[in-house]
Amino acid sequence: MDVSGAVSKFSYAPPAEPVGKAVLKGNPLVSHKFGADPYALVYKDRVYLYMTNDVFEYDESGSVKDNTYANINKLSVISSDDLVNWTDHGVVDVAGPAGAAKWATQSWAPAAVHKVIDGKDKFFIYFANNASNIGVLTSDSPTGPWIDPIGKPLLTRETPGVEKVTWLFDPAVLVDDNGKGYIYFGGGIPDGQEEMPNTARVMELGKDMTSVLGEAQPIPAPYMFENSGINKVNGKYYYTYCSNFYDGVRPDGSPQAGQIAYMVSDSPMGPWTYEGMILKNPVHFFDIGGNNHHAIFEFHGSWYIAYHAQTLSKAMGVPKGYRSTHLNQVFFNADGTIQEIIANYEGVKQLKALNPYVRVEAETIGWNAGINTEAIVDDAQAHSANRAVTDIDNGDWIALSNVDFGTKGASSFTASVASGSSSSSIEIRLDSPDGKLIGELSIPAGNGLDQFNELQTEIKGADGVHHLFLVFRGETNRKLIKFDYWQVHR
Known part of the structure; x- marks a missing residue:
């Protein structure tokens, strides 16, 4: 033949038209489903992204309504070894009767990490049960199956040092070179404290990664709102976060509404020095805003930022809070500062x-x-x-x-x-x-x-x-x- x-x-029949992601463009990473609040785990030459599993909500007439996040009890997982072709690993059943953590009702904004314990690879997902507490799941594989090792939240209002945290959510996690683990979390704005909410926290994790030690310490992040991130680069610790939407006058050098900003320390527990803004709100790049949520990771010697934007839902004609993950490169200056990141539809170069x-x-x-x-x-x-x-x-x-x-x-x-x-x-x-x-x-x-x-x-x-x-x-x-x-x- x-x-x-x-x-x-x-x-x-003419080939179907793609929606939300044009051929030869890298962003959003996938267009057959949503995925918000990305967090990256690099393991064996693959990067795994764990995301809040946004799915359409409908009103009584069957029309798509604004995303309330109230029914999200799963996390979505994708992975890639070249950063352009992505494998869909489906969802992690986290909360509710069918989930691993049956005590929880929601699963938002995951963080994931790998650690060798007693000679075995162990994987951990930390997730927010709405803004009330933070749970942990474990697995022997980055794609599961996942179990709840403690049968209750890891962080609660009774955890030392978190009593005044408005929103107990949005974790980030770091395993340092010495094997010690740290968890970063928190958010929200107490009345009248827009400029310095004082609601970000860091706490040491136990060796098992499913317990905490001591007392959570405050991170003085200016205009803190949500979305903790943590990275260690050339011996320095970089804490990143999303600024709040306070509409008052801000001092020069402060992050503006809904931007990703960063602080630097010589220690995983601080003290911290504010450095500046690195990523503007998605509205600046895609003409549709909303909250800003990110994770920075290193892969094959380069640094990247995963973040979400409502590009797919906008292309579908329903810009109602349903988010998709995007990827762009991050560049560090010789003095350790981070260059401002330019978000776009182009994405990143295919690695192989x-x-x-x-x-x-x-x-x-x-x-x-x-x-x-x-x-x-x-x-x-x-x-x-x-x-x-x-x-x-x-x-x-x-x-x-x-x-x-x-x-x-x-x-x-x-x-x-x-x-x-x-x-x-x-x-x-x-x-x-x-x-x-x-x-x-x-x-x-x-x-x-x-x-x-x-x-x-x-x-x-x-x-x-x-x-x-x-x-x-x-x-x-x-x-x-x-x-x-x-x-x-x-």
Whole structure:
């Protein structure tokens, strides 16, 4: 078969248009779901982002209403090894009857960290139960399963040193070079204390990372509002936070409304020196504001900031408080100060090409149009992080950025799919949704969308580095397949 001239047997429909994230743009990181309040964990050459799981709320008429955050009891997780193609790991069930922490009602603004304890890798998520207290979950893997190791909040109003903290939330965590752990948290504005709310705190964690030691110490952050962050850079400790929205006159050098500012110390517990503002409010860059929430992390020798903005919900026509995570680079000056960060849709450079000659999860996506993802239920395994691309209609597609087929190129394409009662296909194209067709995988009618089968087809003309587009074709007005993974072969 001359695949370069292949024509699908299905009725032509133009490729679906992407919403919220344009092809070749890096931000927002994903556009098939929301994700707010990002926090980064780097482990084994991957960065994992843990986010508040924003989902639409609806009024009695079925219209999307303003995000109240009241029903958020899950956290969302994505990861990447190149910072452009992101794998969707689904959600962590945190709070409520189905969650790991059944005592909690909400899960907001997570912080995550890795520590080797007794020779074993342990992972910890700290989360805010609204603004009332802070809990902790543990796992042996960055993607779970997660358990509540103490069965109650880690930080409460009874914790020494937090009695006057208005909002007991928005944790950040640091494991120092000596193995000691520290947690940073707090926020809110007591009446009349807009300029110096004095509601940020730092506290030492026990060796187990699930207990606290001593008394929480205040961090004198000017115009503090929320969103603690912590990093150690060249022996200095950088505390970052979001400023409040006080509309009065502020002294020169103070952070303005809803900006990310930072302080520096020689010790994880302070004292702290205010240095300045590093990221303006999202309204400055994207013409839509709201709160500002960030996390700074190092990956392969460079520094990055993850932050959220309402770009996706704005593009969907519902700018009502639903947020998406973005990524831009951070630069330090020679004197240790941080250059002001410019947020944009461009995002960051891809760190390496994607290898298509190993199994690639279908939910690893650079860009997409029309799809969603869901967990693959495995009756033989109580927990499975495996997911599939779903909600697929004729003309929908997913794309991967900078896929390296090598100089000899690929000769075949394999995919694991589950098919319903009608046949369909996957067009394999280069560089755009209607770009060069290098093959088409025919998918016969199957036994249902829970029965996965591996299928293979010939491909020609796949060599060098290209963006790879997988375009789904089938009957209109019908959900086509579920898509688990793919791989090419020489």
